Amino acid sequence: MPELPEVETTRSGIAPHIEGQRITGVIIRQPRLRWLIPNDLAQHLKGRKIQSVERRAKYLLLNLSNGTLIMHLGMSGSLRILPRATEPGKHDHFDLQFKTCCLRFHDPRRFGAVLWTDQSVADHPLISHLGPEPLSADFTGAYLHQQAQGRHVAVKNLIMDGKVVVGVGNIYANEALFRSRILPSRAANRISAARYLQLADEIKQVLAAAIKRGGTTLRDFQQEDGKPGYFAQELLVYGKAGEPCPGCGEPLKQKRIGQRSSFYCGKCQR
DNA sequence: ACAGTAACCTGTTTGC
DNA sequence: TGCAAACAGGTTACTG
Numbered sequence: 001m002p003e004l005p006e007v008e009t010t011r012s013g014i015a016p017h018i019e020g021q022r023i024t025g026v027i028i029r030q031p032r033l034r035w036l037i038p039n040d041l042a043q044h045l046k047g048r049k050i051q052s053v054e055r056r057a058k059y060l061l062l063n064l065s066n067g068t069l070i071m072h073l074g075m076s077g078s079l080r081i082l083p084r085a086t087e088p089g090k091h092d093h094f095d096l097q098f099k100t101c102c103l104r105f106h107d108p109r110r111f112g113a114v115l116w117t118d119q120s121v122a123d124h125p126l127i128s129h130l131g132p133e134p135l136s137a138d139f140t141g142a143y144l145h146q147q148a149q150g151r152h153v154a155v156k157n158l159i160m161d162g163k164v165v166v167g168v169g170n171i172y173a174n175e176a177l178f179r180s181r182i183l184p185s186r187a188a189n190r191i192s193a194a195r196y197l198q199l200a201d202e203i204k205q206v207l208a209a210a211i212k213r214g215g216t217t218l219r220d221f222q223q224e225d226g227k228p229g230y231f232a233q234e235l236l237v238y239g240k241a242g243e244p245c246p247g248c249g250e251p252l253k254q255k256r257i258g259q260r261s262s263f264y265c266g267k268c269q270r
Numbered sequence: 271a272c273a274g275t276a277a278c279c280t281g282t283t284t285g286c
Numbered sequence: 287t288g289c290a291a292a293c294a295g296g297t298t299a300c301t302g
Contacts (some may be wrong), residue, residue: 032279033278033279034278034279074279076279076280076281091280103278107279108275108279108280108281109278109279109280109281110278110279110280110285111278111279150271150272151273152273153271153272153274157273219281219282225273258273258274258275259274259275259276
């Protein structure tokens with residue numbers, strides 16, 4: 001479900017409700033996520049205030065005075081702000097309670113994570129090895145081109161590799177490659193610097209546009225208030241195999257690259 | 271170092 | 287209609 005725009009939409013949605021608020025309760029209903037939710041979590045959190053809500057890659061970071069709560073939504077996770085007394089439903093694994101509201105973590109597939117660190121987040125093993133943020137100035141076409149040197153993998157796999165750049169998942173990788181007219185299966189080291197310049201630019205543009213629309217809702221992504229995101233209407237190729245290419249009208253193709261469905265135009269993309 | 275694959279889970283869609 | 291297989295937004299860990 002969530003790629004970077006969806007996580008950023010979640011971050012900006014929950015922040016105003018919980019920043020500056022004191023945690024009054026911690027409820028763990030199902031600790032078995034990607035990793036176990038630490039069972040001593042409550043003693044770190046209870047009574048502390050949320051100082052800020054940040055995002056690094058697809059990780060949400062709730063900063064407290066004594067450490068950071070690290071959350072990941074995995075493939076099917078979502079966070080919602082609800083009235084305190086709302087009855088939990090199926091797959092509502094974790095709640096943070098505040099005076100007037102509750103932050104609820106819902107995740108059917110349980111690929112998400114809720115972790116604690118009292119060290120510097122940048123040094124956390126899940127985060128220390130990550131590449132630059134795609135919307136930062138560090139991420140450029142020149143950087144991408146340099147990363148591609150000596151890499152034989154499909155360019156789609158390169159841009160989805162978190163060590164190269166974070167936050168580009170399957171939807172937006174397909175979209176950015178179509179907009180750049182680059183074939184997703186093309187070997188990373190067989191693409192010119194000029195084309196990488198455009199690719200980096202299109203990645204930034206498509207992510208920024210999706211954030212503006214509140215993310216992409218395919219099945220069940222919802223914003224913190226339960227509303228859908230509206231970027232799905234602007235997808236050009238993702239999930240559209242067989243439909244006419246918006247550029248040339250040829251039917252769009254679908255093929256698996258690195259175990260993930262890829263959508264592209266065999267005529268427009270080279 | 272790199273590339274490819276299996277694995278973690280449940281729910282929904284597709285195909286016979 | 288029923289059932290099984292395939293597939294789904296992510297990422298780590300293992301293999302060669």
